[in-house]
Amino acid sequence: MISSVIVKCLNGAEKVLPTDLAQIQGVSVEKxxxxxxxxxxxSPSVEHATQVLQQQIALLPGVSGAYPVYISMEM
Known part of the structure; x- marks a missing residue:
């Protein structure tokens, strides 16, 4: 499963967060x-993607929200 995610940042955090985000398995910073x-x-499943969003990405200092905008799953 591939998800496109918008990470909303606190002012200035977009300068340091890409390094932290890139350390999370399965995450690639695009822009x-x-x-x-x-x-x-x-990620292997919707449940795993949700867990990564809620327990890893959203908890990073400087993140004000993480929102999936596109999900593609192979059947």
């Missing part, structure tokens, strides 16, 4: 746009 970070998240 920084208007203070938001756009990333791809590869």
């Amino acid at each position: 920084i746009y208007n203070g938001d970070i756009i990333l791809l998240l590869e």
Whole structure:
């Protein structure tokens, strides 16, 4: 499963968060746009993606929210 995620950042955090986000397994930082970070998240299931979003990405200092905007699953 591949998800596109927008990470909303506190002011200035978009400068340091890409390094932290890239350390999370399955995450690749694609772009920084208007203070938001756009990333791809590869995971084996929706449950795993939810866990990564809630327990890893959303808890990083400087993150104000993490929102999936696209999900693709192979059947």
